[in-house]
Amino acid sequence: MKDASNILKTGTYLKKIDLPEDLRTFKVSDLPNICADLRNFIIDNVADNGGHFGSSLGVVELTVALHYVFNTPEDKIVWDVGHQAYGHKILTGRRKKFHTNRKKGGLSGFPKKSESEYDSFVAGHSSISISAALGMATASCLKGENRRHIAVIGDGALTGGVAFEGLNNAGVSEADLLVVLNDNQISIDPNVGALKNYMFKLTKSKSFNYLRRSIKDALQGTGKMGGNVDRFAAKIEQQFKNLLLKEHNFFEVLNFRYFGPFDGHDVENLVKELEVIKKYPGPKILHILTTKGKGFMPAEKEQTKWHSTNGFNQQEEHKNLKFPNKLEGILVKNDGILKYQEVFGHTLVELAGKDKNIVGITPAMPTGSSLNLMMKIFPKRAFDVGICEQHAVTFASGLASEGLIPFCAIYSSFAQRAYDQIIHDVCIESTPVIFCLDRAGLVGEDGETHHGVFDMAYLRLLPNLIIAAPMNEIELRNLMYTAYKNRKAPFAIRYPRGKGVKKDWKKPFEIIEIGKGEKVSDGKGTAILSFGHPGNFVIEAKKILETKKSNPAHFNMRFVKPLDEILLHEVFKQFEKIITVEDGSKKGGAGSAVLEFAAENGYKNSVKILGIGDEFIKHATVEQQQKACGFDIEGIVTAVIEK
Numbered sequence: 238m239k240d241a242s243n244i245l246k247t248g249t250y251l252k253k254i255d256l257p258e259d260l261r262t263f264k265v266s267d268l269p270n271i272c273a274d275l276r277n278f279i280i281d282n283v284a285d286n287g288g289h290f291g292s293s294l295g296v297v298e299l300t301v302a303l304h305y306v307f308n309t310p311e312d313k314i315v316w317d318v319g320h321q322a323y324g325h326k327i328l329t330g331r332r333k334k335f336h337t338n339r340k341k342g343g344l345s346g347f348p349k350k351s352e353s354e355y356d357s358f359v360a361g362h363s364s365i366s367i368s369a370a371l372g373m374a375t376a377s378c379l380k381g382e383n384r385r386h387i388a389v390i391g392d393g394a395l396t397g398g399v400a401f402e403g404l405n406n407a408g409v410s411e412a413d414l415l416v417v418l419n420d421n422q423i424s425i426d427p428n429v430g431a432l433k434n435y436m437f438k439l440t441k442s443k444s445f446n447y448l449r450r451s452i453k454d455a456l457q458g459t460g461k462m463g464g465n466v467d468r469f470a471a472k473i474e475q476q477f478k479n480l481l482l483k484e485h486n487f488f489e490v491l492n493f494r495y496f497g498p499f500d501g502h503d504v505e506n507l508v509k510e511l512e513v514i515k516k517y518p519g520p521k522i523l524h525i526l527t528t529k530g531k532g533f534m535p536a537e538k539e540q541t542k543w544h545s546t547n548g549f550n551q552q553e554e555h556k557n558l559k560f561p562n563k564l565e566g567i568l569v570k571n572d573g574i575l576k577y578q579e580v581f582g583h584t585l586v587e588l589a590g591k592d593k594n595i596v597g598i599t600p601a602m603p604t605g606s607s608l609n610l611m612m613k614i615f616p617k618r619a620f621d622v623g624i625c626e627q628h629a630v631t632f633a634s635g636l637a638s639e640g641l642i643p644f645c646a647i648y649s650s651f652a653q654r655a656y657d658q659i660i661h662d663v664c665i666e667s668t669p670v671i672f673c674l675d676r677a678g679l680v681g682e683d684g685e686t687h688h689g690v691f692d693m694a695y696l697r698l699l700p701n702l703i704i705a706a707p708m709n710e711i712e713l714r715n716l717m718y719t720a721y722k723n724r725k726a727p728f729a730i731r732y733p734r735g736k737g738v739k740k741d742w743k744k745p746f747e748i749i750e751i752g753k754g755e756k757v758s759d760g761k762g763t764a765i766l767s768f769g770h771p772g773n774f775v776i777e778a779k780k781i782l783e784t785k786k787s788n789p790a791h792f793n794m795r796f797v798k799p800l801d802e803i804l805l806h807e808v809f810k811q812f813e814k815i816i817t818v819e820d821g822s823k824k825g826g827a828g829s830a831v832l833e834f835a836a837e838n839g840y841k842n843s844v845k846i847l848g849i850g851d852e853f854i855k856h857a858t859v860e861q862q863q864k865a866c867g868f869d870i871e872g873i874v875t876a877v878i879e880k
Contacts, residue, residue, distance in 0.1 A: 248278060249270075250271045250274045251274035251327075254271070254332075256328075257309050257329060257355075260301065260304055261305055265505055265508055266505070268302070268305065268508065269504055269505065271301055275300070275324050275327060276294060276297045276531070276532045277532075278327060278332070278335075279293055279294060279297070279323050279327070280551065281551075282335055282336060282338070284550070284551050286336055286338060286339075287545075287547040287682075288323070288339050288546070288682075289320035289321075289323070289346060289544065290536055290546050291543045292318075292321035292391075292529060293321050293322065294531050294532050295419070295421055295527040295531050296321050296389070296419055297531065298501060298502050298504035298507060298527075299419065299507060299525060299527070300325050301328070301504055302504050302508045303387060303389075303417075304325075306512055306515065307385055307515070308385075310329075310354045310355045313384065313385070313386045313387065314357060314387045315358045315360065315369050315373075315387070315389065316360045316366065316389050317360055317363060317366030317389060317390040317391065318361070318363045318394055319347035319348045319359070319686075320346065320347065320545075321389070322347070322348050322356075322360070323335075325348070325355070326338075326348075329353055329356075330355070331344055331352075331353065339683075339684075340682070340857070341855075341857035341858070343856075345855075347683075347684070348360045357373065358370075358373075359686065361684070362650075362654065362686060363391075363394035363397050364390070364395070364396075364397025364398070364624060365399060366388035366394070367390060367403030367414075368400075368402065368403035368406075369388070370388035370414055370416075371386075371403055371410060374410075374412035377413075378411065385413055386413065386415070387414075387415045388403075388414065388415070388417065389419060390416060390417070391418075391420075391421065392418060392419065392422065393623075394624060395418065396601070396624050396625060397623075398627055404491050407491075407493070407520045408491035408493060408520060411518075411519060412519075413519065415515070415521045415523060416493070416521070416522045416523070418524045419501065419525060420501075420524060420525065420527065421527045421529045493520045493521060493522045494517055494520070494521045494522070495521075495522045496513075497523055497524025497525060498526050499523070499524070499526070500525070500526060501525030501526050502528070502531060507525070510523065541604050574738070574739070575736065576607075576735055577675070577713060577732040577734075577736075577770075578606055578732075580713055580742055581713065581732070582606070582609070582610040582611065583607075583610060585608070585610070585717070586610050586614055589614075589615050590614075592721070593618075594640065594641050595642045595721070596618045596636055596643050597611045597612075597618065597619040597643070597645075597646065598619075598629050598632060598644070598646065599620070599621055599622070599629070599646045599647065600621075600625055600626045600628075600629040600651065601621060601623050601625075602621075602646070602648060602651075603619075605675070606673070607646075608621070608646050620632070626647055626652060626654045627654065627655045627658050629645060629647065630645060630647075630658035630659055630662060630670070631658045631662045633645040633663075634662045634670055637668045637670050638666075638668060642669070642721060643670050643671065644671045644673055645673065646673045646675060647674060648674070648676040649675065649676050649677040649678075649690075649691075650676065650689045650691075652672065652674055652689075652692060653691060656695060659672075659699065663702075664700060664701045664702050665701075667727065669723065669726060669728070670727050670728075671720045671721070671728045671730070672729040673717070673732075674689065674729060674731040674732070676689045676734045677689040677690075677692055678734070678769070678770070679820060679859050679863060680734045680859065681856070682857070682858065683856065684854070685855065685856075690820070690821050692729070692731055693706070693731065693768070693797050693819065693821045693826045694821065694822045694824065694825030696729055697798050697826070701726050702727050702729060702798065703726055703727070703729065703798060703799070704729045704797040704798040705720075705730050705731070705749075705797070706768045706770075706796075707732055708767065708770060708795070709739050709742070709773065710737040710738070710739045711744055712749070713732055713737075714742060714743070714746070715746060715749050716749060716795075717730065718746040719748050719751065722748055723751065731769065732769070733770045734859070735859065749795065751799070752796050752800065752801055752802075753796070753804075754766075754795050755792070755793050755795065756790070756791075756804075757775075757776070757792060758779065758791045760789045760791065761789075761790070762789065762813060763789035763812060763816060763877055764789060764790045764791075764792060764808045764815050765789050765790065765791050765792070765815075765816045765877070766792050766794050766808065766815065766816070767791065767792070767794065767818045768797060768817070768819040768821075769819065771820050771847075771868055772791070774868070774873055775818060776791070777870045778871075778873035778877070779791060781870070781874050782874055782877055782878070787878055789816070789877050792808060794827070797826075797830060800830055800831070805831065805834050809835060809840045812842070813842060813843065814842065815843065815845070816845045816847060816873070816876050816877065817831050817846050817848075818847045818848070819846075819847070819848040820868070821849060822848065822851075823846045823847075823850055824851055826846075826848055828844075828847075829846070831846075832846070847866075847867055848866065850866065
């Protein structure tokens with residue numbers, strides 16, 4: 238290999254690659270240098286512009302090998318989860334635009350069919366690749382097409398139930414499907430569960446791979462087997478698999494031909510193995526071992542921290558490795574204002590200290606939800622169940638049915654994946670599970686796949702369920718306490734991504750009367766009803782409106798269900814114009830609930846709903862998205878003064 242130092246500076250190889258067809262003009266011996274260029278390009282761009290980081294660095298060699306061996310876009314690759322697809326985007330015609338990644342009007346941070354013919358499927362949530370690729374492969378069979386289909390799935394994503402459903406179905410299919418299992422022992426936080434332990438056993442069975450290759454080489458050396466070498470070697474290898482692994486291979490029990498585990502950072506060997514694998518028909522598994530954050534030492538050392546970043550100074554981060562952060566828990570930022578999730582985490586620890594029956598559950602997001610704080614202090618009462626929201630909900634319901642008090646922390650956009658379980662396993666029997674829905678509302682650069690904008694609409698339909706939206710951290714804290722004390726019905730508390738507004742949030746607990754809103758400020762002519770964090774926008778909008786000689790009243794509704802009907806009667810009788818403000822879908826959301834109240838009670842007042850319209854909001858900053866949707870401070874001011 239040539240000296241990589243100059244290559245890293247100039248990107249000599251990568252500059253010559255605009256599309257995979259350019260990549261395929263190189264010799265296999267050039268691929269390590271191309272990987273070096275690609276890895277450096279990702280590091281430089283994410284350092285300057287932010288974005289997901291460790292996952293894409295870990296699959297650089299795999300990305301190059303796949304596009305080198307397979308005829309993309311004719312052959313289809315489904316990435317699972319899509320934040321590992323940066324290298325894929327760079328190699329498929331988007332290198333010159335990659336600096337716009339996750340920015341308004343720029344490239345999406347995830348594969349997107351409308352963005353490129355090389356993106357075969359949207360991939361913002363996990364565990365979907367096997368089902369999607371199987372569907373594509375089956376369609377190709379029915380249409381008589383000769384194309385290959387590859388699902389790239391992480392070992393974390395493999396814990397999701399839908400991945401097992403896909404494997405089960407694919408195992409009895411004749412479709413040409415290759416599942417590449419990218420095994421790095423981590424999703425965002427370290428992986429958990431029995432499957433993780435099984436995968437670890439497989440990774441220790443490298444003696445089998447050596448033996449398999451030796452058998453095949455020996456048979457080829459005889460010159461007597463001809464085209465039957467692969468088939469004969471396959472029969473022998475199965476016997477040795479069972480002998481060496483001391484158990485049946487899980488994937489082969491499901492009728493997948495298993496290859497691996499292999500070093501996922503040896504690009505030349507990956508190409509060699511893929512060339513062999515693609516000759517086999519039917520369902521196949523390629524198991525590779527990778528390191529998340531490969532090639533950037535800080536990201537290799539602190540993989541959870543470097544899952545995503547807002548940008549960084551490369552030299553400073555390398556220097557910081559000499560002084561690793563030994564502090565546990567979450568540090569308060571310099572301005573003293575915590576994120577909502579951090580307030581949730583600290584409050585849950587405080588409540589758990591008062592009651593041994595309190596337990597915490599999260600589907601693979603202990604750090605993101607701040608449940609990791611409880612895990613450190615009460616490790617036997619806090620559960621990371623893996624990337625399986627459906628199981629998390631029913632598991633929480635089982636705990637509650639036996640008298641425990643479960644706080645189930647799920648990102649809002651992921652909670653919708655467990656909708657049936659919320660209905661059937663929680664609400665029908667009014668089981669008192671407490672759902673803490675983080676990332677509710679618009680989330681910014683992650684875009685359409687991650688916004689938590691539908692929760693109020695889809696949860697409001699369900700009998701027995703209480704839905705609350707705190708305006709600030711003090712209310713979040715008190716609503717958690719209220720839900721803990723209630724114990725009569727399931728309770729959902731939604732709160733946004735990012736910082737709150739209060740430095741002095743840690744006040745003595747107070748019970749909030751369920752279904753009771755509050756008057757924030759009096760006014761004339763117009764009443765603004767806010768649900769959740771946007772109430773803080775209303776407070777700032779009122780300051781501007783006062784300079785325009787307008788003085789609307791402001792009411793913090795707190796509860797989406799049940800609504801404070803006593804307060805609403807007062808508002809509709811006193812104010813001609815009513816504006817509702819929410820960080821959620823206007824169709825079916827909190828504003829719709831107010832309109833339903835008005836219709837049921839014969840009110841004819843003017844009602845305007847500010848929120849998110851009937852569209853998927855593209856990636857941008859949260860502030861840009863709120864402005865585009867019209868419920869930021871300026872949008873509220875405009876809604877009040879317009880006729």
